[in-house]
Amino acid sequence: MAAGLVIQDPGAGAGRPYQAAEAIAIGEMVALDASGYAMVANAIVGADHQVPTVGIAMHAAALGEQVEVKHLGEVEDADAAFTEGRVLYLAETDGNVTETIPTTSGDSVQVVGMTLTSTIWRLDISPTYTTL
Secondary structure: OOOOEEEOOOOOOOEEEEEEOOOEOOOOEEEEOOOOOEEEOEOOOOOOOEOOEEEEEOOOEOOOOEEEEEOEEEEEEOOOOOOOOOEEEEOOOOOOEEOOOOOOOOOEEOEEEEEOOOOEEEEEOOOOOEEO
16 A cells, blocks of 8 residues: 555644554554554454554654554545445455455454545544444
């Protein structure tokens, strides 16, 4: 996701810095651990189940570094091939979003935004999620 990624900065109040609990790449969806540290989010059932997502990483961060996480705004991904007007969900793949709603028992379903074009989507995260 990172090669052609542009995250529009919607201005003050749309994000904040967190300390990274693990390495996080630019453009990865981020969740918070019990101590409030940032980690890579995913919707998959199992030991690496990290929900809810709270935003998208504005830049890469190593373990222990600060990472700016945006909670609202537009994301342009030149490598994407979205269908315009579709709901986006937190994906089972670490840090990603998908147009396909997760269906595996135990997975989480969390809306993270909506596609505007084939390469641009609106980050607008639902504060709630459902576990299948």
